[in-house]
Amino acid sequence: MNERPLACALTLLLVFSPATLAATEADALREELDAQRKRIEQLEQRMERLTEEGRLVPTEVTAQQAEQPADRLEIGGAARFNLFYNDFDDAGDDKYGDSAFELFRLNVDGQKGGFTFSAEYRWYPYTETIHHAWGGYALSETSELRVGVNRVPFGLLPYASHTYWFGLPYYVGLGDDHDLGAKYLYREGPWDLQLAFYKNGEWGNAADPGRYAPDVVRTGCDPDAGNLANCNEDSNQFNARLAYTLGQNGACPTEVGLSGQWGQLHNIATGDNGSRWAVAAHMDARCGRWNFQLQAGRQVLDPDNPPGVSDDTVQFGLLEATYDLASRANLGVANIAYNFPVPWEPIDSLTCYHDFSVYLKDESGFQDSRLNTTGCAVGAAPIFAYLDWINAENAPFFSVADPFVRGASGSDNRLNLNVGFYF
């Protein structure tokens, strides 16, 4: 029953009544008025309570109510393990492969007022590192600003692969890279624009390769001791990514986009700045249960090295490892995936894929790099597993010592089962 209008109507009716009645003291009248106002407030509160309990159906939810985000804090994480067999590693032949703890990670995500935040920290057997840690603020319904260690907007997002092993874009610093800076995101309808500026890599200390995603690192550089090689580091990087989704609300939404990146390569031996730039065109189509991803791009690293130090390669580092990367190359990605309808009760999802990526180096004496991964990802909460057959030509973490430089002919194979417990 709607009591508020009734109360108001009665009060108004009585106030304007023409009845001639004896006057009383003004204070008493005020007290009575106050009492009635309080009673009306109580009834309004009761009505609100009934509405909240669902006993009165609100005719409309105001825009403010609908848009007010609730504060939240979510803590999660994962522990993951690998079971693998490398055909290039004789040590595993007689014992049918090896197993190894891969990582433990902790995630904290939340929202307070108009701010959002997200952070992930990872512990590996060989290092520990930040994955991301940023705070965000919604500037409008369609735009947001994120500051901190966040994903660099370049190429296929969020990943240019379907497997936990990633494709070559990750290893050349152009996929799932995370750096320290500010990113502006604008999304309206089919349009998606991201602009970003990064002062440097996620750790700040470019001498330390213990980081989640590859950056240019200067491990081993010591000008005072005469070690002038590998003295470059990423600095003052700008990114722009513009994408448009064709058929956004149809059966086959297809995002097409262009990405550009430009930054300085600061050399601490010379004190001068070289440059690093990359561009890419990309397409990501999700047609029913199929997913097709394509990306073509180019990366050029133009360091300003001291005399006698070659400009043909630049040192990259991740997860305590370092490797040299050819300074000029074209990058290609072609991925296909299918999400199977699963008839088995415990299985939440089954996605199988073939990911292919290539890094075609300009230098004639350098062998190209290729990575082919065929596998399936199986989800059965809280467990998620990737079973991959990885075929690699001149890719890091296989048998070739300088995969992104001269390389070698032939390929390596790895059979990998990655099992994670997610909470």
Added chain:
Amino acid sequence: MGKRIRIQRLRRSALVLAAPLVAALLQPAAAADLNVVSWGGVYMKSQILGAVRPFEDTTGKSVEVLSYNGGLEEVRAQVYSYNVKWDVIDIELGDALRGCEEGLFVEVDHDDLPPSPDGVPAREDFLPGTLTECAVGSVIWTTVLGYRAGSFGDDPPDSVEDFFDIDQYPGHRGMRRTPKRNLEWALIADGVPADKVYEVLATPAGQDRAFETLSRIKPLLVWWDTGIESIRNLRNGDVRLSTVWSGRAWEADTHRGAELELIWNHQIWSVDLWAVLKHGRRQDLAMDFLRFATSTETLARQTQYIPYGPARRSAEALVPEAMLAYLPTAESHMAAGALEFDAEFWSRHFDRINHRFQRWLERPVRVPEYLPR
């Protein structure tokens, strides 16, 4: 100046004398004589104005009306514990049949129901299928497809097939979060004739076919639970097409300027019924209400407030002319391939199919963008 002072005195005097009256009127309501449970929104409003208030006026008993979103869960909890707070409930046919089988409702003597004004016994006056062992039909209601007028230009959708055609009519779809009716429409969209829908849906292959068809639009589905959500989603532009209860759509059109267009093609109509819960302490009064609420006069009165078809033939002639165009039972609407909701089918299959439906809801169709890394 003197006139102003006099008016102020008059106001104050009136207020002082009237204060006790106002206070009495605004006292918290005492516990009602009867608790009636229904679906909220404009449908509840039609029952309050058409049945509840006239019942209160006639009997002098007070009735509190509570809202719920269907199902038997709360009914079971109350009846099994003998802690019955809901005396009378408005319920879907499938739940009425299941609830009766489970012993949740009091059996109704059909001979004890009021005849039509011209003396036709209730057994003959009620439409086929609207009288059950434990529940008595009140209205024929329906679920149809709707969209905002003008949102599709010169070639708007006009069929169930169009609802599932996201190539020709791209955009998000709204559906009620239940397998009921959604699977029927999925089969129709996949080419199953309306009169064969339940026959096909009874087979595992038919269910696979329905789920696969539903999967085609799953990435674009926005689920609603209450009628007002379905309308709000359409009005906000969150969805371009949605399944809607026709009564809610009528209310949004006529009272809120929603400008919705309804697609009557293969509407799925059903019956809502009144039932009395077992083990309540006010069963006699509850049964009085049930008889009153299903009388010809009450059912006709209810159609002044919502365009749902009365369950009694004798009430059809009393439906206001303005409502005829919205009635599910209108000749043109029934001729557009109307499908009668098979409550008995769902009574038998709901648990199993709903289990699969809930799992299907959790599983993605498209390759997920965020496989965990």
